[in-house]
Amino acid sequence: MTLLLLVGGAYLCVRAGCYSLAVSAPPLPMEETFAGLMLEASMGNAEDVKNPLPYNNENMLAGAKVYKGHCGGCHGLPGMDNSMRAKAMYPPPPQFFTREEQMTGDPEGETYWKVTHGIRLTGMPSFDKLLTETERWQVAMLVKHSDTLPAAAQAALAQ
Numbered sequence: 001m002t003l004l005l006l007v008g009g010a011y012l013c014v015r016a017g018c019y020s021l022a023v024s025a026p027p028l029p030m031e032e033t034f035a036g037l038m039l040e041a042s043m044g045n046a047e048d049v050k051n052p053l054p055y056n057n058e059n060m061l062a063g064a065k066v067y068k069g070h071c072g073g074c075h076g077l078p079g080m081d082n083s084m085r086a087k088a089m090y091p092p093p094p095q096f097f098t099r100e101e102q103m104t105g106d107p108e109g110e111t112y113w114k115v116t117h118g119i120r121l122t123g124m125p126s127f128d129k130l131l132t133e134t135e136r137w138q139v140a141m142l143v144k145h146s147d148t149l150p151a152a153a154q155a156a157l158a159q
Contacts (some may be wrong), residue, residue, distance in 0.1 A: 004068045004144060016034040017140075027090075035121075042071065047106075049108075049113075051108040052137065060141060060142055060150050061150070063138030064157050065143055066135045067139050067159055070127065073086075074123065074124075075093050076095040076096060077095050077157050079097070081123060082095055089123045093122075097157075106144065108141060115139055116136055117123060
């Protein structure tokens with residue numbers, strides 16, 4: 001009976017508009033906790049998947065070109081402030097070229113999973129049908145090494 005009351009009360013509260021899903025609204029109670037748990041469960045063992053591409057200037061340059069064309073508008077470019085698009089999103093997309101948010105600690109397999117599948121309710125699209133497997137791995141490599149970019153990749157991102 002208690003469970004029925006809790007579920008019924010939650011339904012009525014949601015139905016009455018007690019919680020807004022507007023991007024401009026404050027986060028829901030425990031929203032970040034539940035979203036993080038669900039994302040971890042969805043990714044499974046993605047962090048253990050190794051990048052099949054060798055780390056080299058060629059792959060980093062290719063990753064920079066793909067990143068600039070498909071990712072930079074939301075996730076930023078070296079030496080630039082957050083884009084207007086990023087400022088208007090919730091949650092705000094990580095800015096991979098700012099010292100505070102470099103994703104160098106994330107395994108490439110995890111970044112590859114996010115690029116491939118996207119993340120619901122965040123604005124992060126799935127690039128599974130837009131980029132080849134190689135391009136998605138090259139972007140994952142670039143993000144992983146965003147703090148130590150080779151000169152050619154830096155130049156490609158700056159153009």
